[in-house]
Amino acid sequence: MLKWYSAYCRPGTLTTGFNAWVLREEFSENNSRLAAEIKLFSQGQEPGHFSFVACMNPNFDYEVRWNDQPVPAKQSPVVC
Secondary structure, three states, rough: HHHHHHHHHHHEEEEEEEEOEEEEEEEOOOOEEEEEEEOOOOOOOOOOOOOOEEEEOOOOOOOOOOOOOOOOOOOOOOOO
């Protein structure tokens, strides 16, 4: 339960699945910006299908970019 809470309810956290390794992550002071370096492992999955949960400051709107290109993202309103 604590892992779930940290992933979804504590701004300033980045959570990945077993097929990704976070090499570096840097959140801004108010958790409104994230820059990360992530190593991906395909493990039989089709390329390009990976999931990440970045818990950010809810007072901002966000754009997600991968290698400087915009990518589709879902924003979930989680109430904690």
